[in-house]
Amino acid sequence: xxxxxxxxxxxxxxxxxxxxxxxxxxxxxxxxxxxxxxxxxxxxxxxxxxxxxxxxxxxxxxxxxxxxxxxxxxxxxxxxxxxxxxxxxxxxxxxxxxxxxxxxxxxxxxxxxxxxxxxxxxxxxxxxxxxxxxxxxxxxxxxxxxxxxxxxxxxxxxxxxxxxxxxxxxxxxxxxxxxxxxxxxxxxxxxxxxxxxxxxxxxxxxxxxxxxxxxxxxxxxxxxxxxxxxxxxxxxxxxxxxxxxxxxxxxxxxxxxxxxxxxxxxxxxxxxxxxxxxxxxxxxxxxxxxxxxxxxxx
Amino acid sequence: xxxxxxxxxxxxxxxxxxxxxxxxxxxxxxxxxxxxxxxxxxxxxxxxxxxxxxxxxxxxxxxxxxxxxxxxxxxxxxxxxxxxxxxxxxxxxxxxxxxxxxxxxxxxxxxxxxxxxxxxxxxxxxxxxxxxxxxxxxxxxxxxxxxxxxxxxxxxxxxxxxxxxxxxxxxxxxxxxxxxxxxxxxxxxxxxxxxxxxxxxxxxxxxxxxxxxxxxxxxxxxxxxxxxxxxxxxxxxxxxxxxxxxxxxxxxxxxxxxxxxxxxxxxxxxxxxxxxxxxxxxxxxxxxxxxxxxxxxxxxxxxxxxxxxxxxxxxxxxxxxxxxxxxxxxxxxxxxxxxxxxxxxxxxx
Numbered sequence: 001x002x003x004x005x006x007x008x009x010x011x012x013x014x015x016x017x018x019x020x021x022x023x024x025x026x027x028x029x030x031x032x033x034x035x036x037x038x039x040x041x042x043x044x045x046x047x048x049x050x051x052x053x054x055x056x057x058x059x060x061x062x063x064x065x066x067x068x069x070x071x072x073x074x075x076x077x078x079x080x081x082x083x084x085x086x087x088x089x090x091x092x093x094x095x096x097x098x099x100x101x102x103x104x105x106x107x108x109x110x111x112x113x114x115x116x117x118x119x120x121x122x123x124x125x126x127x128x129x130x131x132x133x134x135x136x137x138x139x140x141x142x143x144x145x146x147x148x149x150x151x152x153x154x155x156x157x158x159x160x161x162x163x164x165x166x167x168x169x170x171x172x173x174x175x176x177x178x179x180x181x182x183x184x185x186x187x188x189x190x191x192x193x194x195x196x197x198x199x200x201x202x203x204x205x206x207x208x209x210x211x212x213x214x215x216x217x218x219x220x221x222x223x224x225x226x227x228x229x230x231x232x233x234x235x236x237x238x239x240x241x242x243x244x245x246x247x248x249x250x251x252x253x254x255x256x257x258x259x260x261x262x263x264x265x266x267x268x269x270x271x272x273x274x275x276x277x278x279x280x281x282x283x284x285x286x287x288x289x290x291x292x293x294x295x296x297x298x
Numbered sequence: 299x300x301x302x303x304x305x306x307x308x309x310x311x312x313x314x315x316x317x318x319x320x321x322x323x324x325x326x327x328x329x330x331x332x333x334x335x336x337x338x339x340x341x342x343x344x345x346x347x348x349x350x351x352x353x354x355x356x357x358x359x360x361x362x363x364x365x366x367x368x369x370x371x372x373x374x375x376x377x378x379x380x381x382x383x384x385x386x387x388x389x390x391x392x393x394x395x396x397x398x399x400x401x402x403x404x405x406x407x408x409x410x411x412x413x414x415x416x417x418x419x420x421x422x423x424x425x426x427x428x429x430x431x432x433x434x435x436x437x438x439x440x441x442x443x444x445x446x447x448x449x450x451x452x453x454x455x456x457x458x459x460x461x462x463x464x465x466x467x468x469x470x471x472x473x474x475x476x477x478x479x480x481x482x483x484x485x486x487x488x489x490x491x492x493x494x495x496x497x498x499x500x501x502x503x504x505x506x507x508x509x510x511x512x513x514x515x516x517x518x519x520x521x522x523x524x525x526x527x528x529x530x531x532x533x534x535x536x537x538x539x540x541x542x543x544x545x546x547x548x549x550x551x552x553x554x555x556x557x558x559x560x561x562x563x564x565x566x567x568x569x570x571x572x573x574x575x576x577x578x579x580x581x582x583x584x585x586x587x588x589x590x591x592x593x594x595x596x597x598x599x600x601x602x603x604x605x606x607x608x609x610x611x612x613x614x615x616x617x618x619x620x621x622x623x624x625x626x627x628x629x630x631x632x633x634x635x636x637x638x639x640x641x642x643x644x645x646x647x
Binding site (some may be wrong): 039188189191192193194195196197199202207210211240 | 347348350368369370371373374375376378380382383384385386395396399400447448451505
């Protein structure tokens, strides 16, 4: 210890300092180093490496080939279908999510717990089962199948089934993000708005929505990522009609099975890019939500 | 604006929040609803505001049925205990909210709205906070902004739910005085809910004492303090000593000891004798109705406090009384106590 002091009390306090390195509340340096190192290595091997491989494989025959693979009519159709599916199911789940979260967070009613459990169902069921449910409902031997066929409505092996299956699989994202947020905020601000003469719609637009906007965006972001990437449920209901009912994840598999490695990885790289963008947006949104929390805690 | 509440009953599951409540509030009054938690005072306030609906009964403003209108159509300013300021809006926008959401036909133009908000911020003396956000304000400031926001719509009635409940003692005192002055200035019919008797007695013109969903007494602060109508009011307001007594043949007994007190026409049977702590005359042994030994004296403040152990037929009761400063009491002294004023209520009241 190099600090010289005339004050014995200070000296006594100072003598504690060398112990700080071996503070009982933290682990020895070696253990820390090993734990952090292991986590880093694991992430590198299982996350970063595959990501790098996807891109390097996609560009292995040059940018020209990459662009040609993406410009293929089948690839373009898959991209279009994926965007359409995501747009519809995210919109549906946005509306459904706000309504369901509102009901659960702000009202008390019979069957509330049941509804809350039900919302989690798509997360606890294998996506393949989710797809099969729609086959059972709308298939030729299904519940509504014969009636639909008689009236010339095509759901299964067509865009509607893909949208339905995707919506089903992704519907918990927005609700689950909103329920805790809305519960935490309570309904006092809405009551204040109503007593000040605001109508229901004004209250929603001016008070409720601004209070939940970051959480809502966060839910939408995750919902969108999953909607674009969903494979299992969509695979069951799509029928794999080339250029018609193939989404990007399905196309990746088909191309891969046909040994068109570079084309397959080119499409996959778009999905990987989506993941990266989602990740960055997620980080920004989390910071915003955290800030909002601090404001309300004060 | 007069408010008339009649036969209001409200049940939450098995809990009866309001039980047949009648209340009339005169124009320009500043009325306090006072009671312990669970007495139904906040529920009554919310029903008047239109934020809750009664199971039965009626509410009318100036003789006009209020229950047929929603909260937004009643022109009632409501101030919440926890402010309920809009967290994502500046102070200015919070106050302007009620003006901005008005139907287009009656809405003022932007310049008029700005003028009105400035006026209100001046009124609550916080014009310098216009651009801040609620999270940047202290509790007392937030509550004043909440009040300005409620006043923006020029309410016919102002309702305040435990307005100072979440503030610390010093700020609470300041705001109390401030609310009184403000009410004298704007003179809008106002009702505030509180569980703090000092607040109710100090601020209100009239106090409504509630317990278990019923109104126990309505009166001026002087009335409810000096002339409590029920045992609950006597026990709740001011500090009293309660002794369980028995009234028989027009006489009052404590245990088997006959007390030299009038029965005040109380019903025969088990009763409660209430005496304010400062309403005792201390005298030599044999001079008063009660007798006891001093066990402890706290000699500070405007009056001294003494703990006295009453020995009444084998049962000991410890009471705390106010003793005059000039009276020199010591632990161990035996003193006689004569209540100067007291009230007797039947025990099942």
